[in-house]
Amino acid sequence: MIAIETILHRLQRGSQTMSYPAGAAPALPDRHGGALRVDASKCAEGCKACVEVCPTHAITRPPGGTASLDLGRCIFCAACVETCPAKAITKTGDYRLAVRRREDLVLGQPGGEELRLAAALDGKLRRLFGRSLRLRVVSAGGCGGCEADTNVLGTIGWDLGRFGIQFVASPRHADGLLITGCVSKNMELALKKAWDAVPEPKIVIAVGACAIAGGPFVGHPQILNGAASIVPIDLFIPGCPPHPLTILDGLLRLLGRLGEERAK
C-alpha cells in the first residue's frame, strides 16, 4: 500500500529539485537584503552613526577617514542601513557573497564599495576537486544555524549531490573542512585534530560570521574569533547564517561550476 502510494506521489510531483544553476536562482525573501554595499564617499563629516549601532563592531571609522564595513564580521542585522543618514550603506539584494580573500570582505573605499566575489580554485586543485568534493563539517562553537542551512543543501530541493559535493563522516575521507562556529576554546583541539587528519592537498571553507570572525560573540575570552588562527581559509561565506543559496553559490564558485565563471 505505502509503497504504491508513495511511488504514485513521486510520479505526480516529479522532480522537486530547483533548476539553478542552469535556470534562474530562487528569489531571496524581499526583506533579506542580500549583500550590502558601502559608498563611503557619502559619509558626512564626523558622522559615526553606523559605528555606534553595529553589534559586532564590523564598522570602523578612523579619525579623518571614512567608514569601512567588514562583511566578515557583519551579522546582517541592517541596523546600519536603517541608521545611516546619508544612505551610504545599502542592501543590494544579491545572494552572492562568497570571497576568496579576507580583505575582499571589507567594503567602503573607492573601487571597494562591493564584495570582490570569489574566483575558482586554480590548476591542480580545480582538476582534483572540481567534479568531486568531499567535505568534513566541523561545527565549532556556533548556534547551529549555519549547520542547519548547510544541511538543507542535502534535501531534495537543493540536491547538493548533483554537483559531486558530499559531506562525509571522516576527515580521512575528506578533501577539506567546512567550518561553522566562532571556534570555542573547547573545540580548538578537536578542530586541529580534524584538520591534521585530512590528507593533502586540502581546502577550508568558513561558513558564517562566526567562523570568519567570531560573529555575535566576537571578543569573548571563551572563543578564538573564527577559524583563521587555526587553519588557512580558502573560501569565506558571510552571513548569520548565510542563506542556503549563498552557501551553494560559494561552493560552486570555488569549484568553477557556475556558468558565468566558465564564460570568463
Next chain:
Amino acid sequence: MSSSTPFALLANATSLPWLDVPQWPVKDFVRRTATELDRGARLCAWFGVPESAGARLVAVIAFDADNTLAVASSAPLDGSYPALTPTHPQAHLFEREVWEQHGLNPAGHPWLKPVRKNKGDAPTNREFFRVEGREIHEVAVGPIHAGVIEPGHFRFQCHGEEVLHLEIALGYQHRGIEEALANGPHLATMSQMETIGGDATIGHATSYAMVLEALAGAEAPLRAQWLRAVALELERLANHTGDLGALAGDVAFLPASAACGKLRGDFLNLTAVISGNRYGRGLIRPGGCRHDLEPPRANELEEKLRGALADVDEAAGWLWESNSVRSRFEGTGPVFTEQATALGLVGVAARASGLVRDVRFDHPAGWHRFGQVPVAVWPGGDVFARAKVRWLEIQRSGKFLKEQLAAPPEGEIRAENGPLAPDTLAVALVEGWRGEICHAALTDEQGRFRRYKITDPSFHNWIGLALAMRGQAISDFPICNKSFNLSYCGFDL
C-alpha cells in the same frame, strides 16, 4: 497549593523588587525548596548571584497547576551547603553549574563534575562513570559527529549491543553568553540572544524581550505580541517537521524523510516572509517587533502555510501507516512518567511521557493569554510517543496559525522600552519548540544586569536521553537522539 508557600509569587513575564524576594539561611532555603518540590512544584532555574564574599542561591520554581511562579533566595554563602540533588534529581545539573560558576559545593551531590568549562583540553572530561566487567566495553563518540551537527561527547558503557549506561559530556559550544551579560544589556546582547540556539531564535528572543519589558514595567503592543506568537508556532512547525523527517530517515523510511526535509525549509521560508531571515533574526526586539506582517504579506504567508500543512499531512500519513516505522518507534527508548517527573523534563519529552506541561497553557503570557494552543500529550515515553506529540503539535500549531492569521489585532508593532528598574528580578518563560525556555534577570542599583540566567529546555532534558538509552541497543542511539533532538549550543551557552 501555592498560596501557602513561603516563596514570593510572581506571574510569568513579570518582575518584583529584589527586596521582596525572601532570603533564608541556606539550609532553610534548600529545605523549603525541597518541600515545595515535594508538593508538586517544579524547578525552572537554580542559580547563583555573586556577592562580595561567595554567592547567594536563587530558586525559580513553577506551580503549574496554579499558573504561578515563585522565587526565593539564600543568604550569601561561601564553601559548602547540603545538596538538593540526592532527594530531588531535577536539581542535579543546576547544582553542578553553581559549583562550576561560583565554587559553592553541594555536599552530597552524587556526580559533581564540570558542566561546560574548559579544563585544558576538552570540557568536562573528568572520569566518566564506568561499568566494570570482563565483557563490558566502552564506546566514545564525539565531540565531532558523523553528520552536519553540533559537537558533544557521548560515552556508552555496553554489554554487547546493550547500553547499560550513557554519560553525556557537553560544553564544546561554550561561547560565554551568560558571562558577557554582566552589566548588560550591551550592544551585542540582542544578537547573542538570537543565537543562543539558532533553531530557537524566536523562543529565546521572546523570553529576553519579555524580561526587558517586565523590568521596564512595560508591555509590547498587542499586535507585536500576536506576531511573536505567530513566529513561535512557525518555528515549532519547521523544527517538528524536520524532526519527523529525521526520525523517518533513521529508520530508512525515505519517502517521509525526503518530503519532511524539504517541508522544514518551506516553514523556515515562511518565517523569512516576515523578517527576511529564515530563523527570524532581527524580528523581535524589546518593546515589540521590528517588522510588521501587513495584510498582503499575511495573505502570502497564509497561502503558503496551507500548502505546506497539506504536504506535511500527506508525508506524516505515510509515516503513521507504515508498519515498519511503527515497529521501530514503539517501545524504543522509553522514559517513564515517574522518571520524567523526578528529572524535571520539559517540552515534547515531558508531554510524550504523559505529563501535561506546557508554558503556553500553564503560564500564559503575551498573546497566549488570548489565544490558546491545546496541549498535546501522549503516554508511553518512547520514540513513538515523542514523534506522535510532535505530529499533534504540528496539527494544533497549524490550526492556531490559521485562526490567528484570520483575525490579527490592529495597532502599533513597537513601543519604546523605557529604562530598566533597579534592584529588580524578572522571569519570563516561553514554550519553545523543545520546551520551556526560562530567562531570569536581576538588575543592580543602576538598572544594569547584576545576573542573567538562561535555561534552555535542553538543560533539563539531556539526562532524559541518557535514561532512555538504558537497556537499549546502541544501534538505536541515533533514533533515540533524534526523538529528543536537543540543543548543544542552548545547553553550552
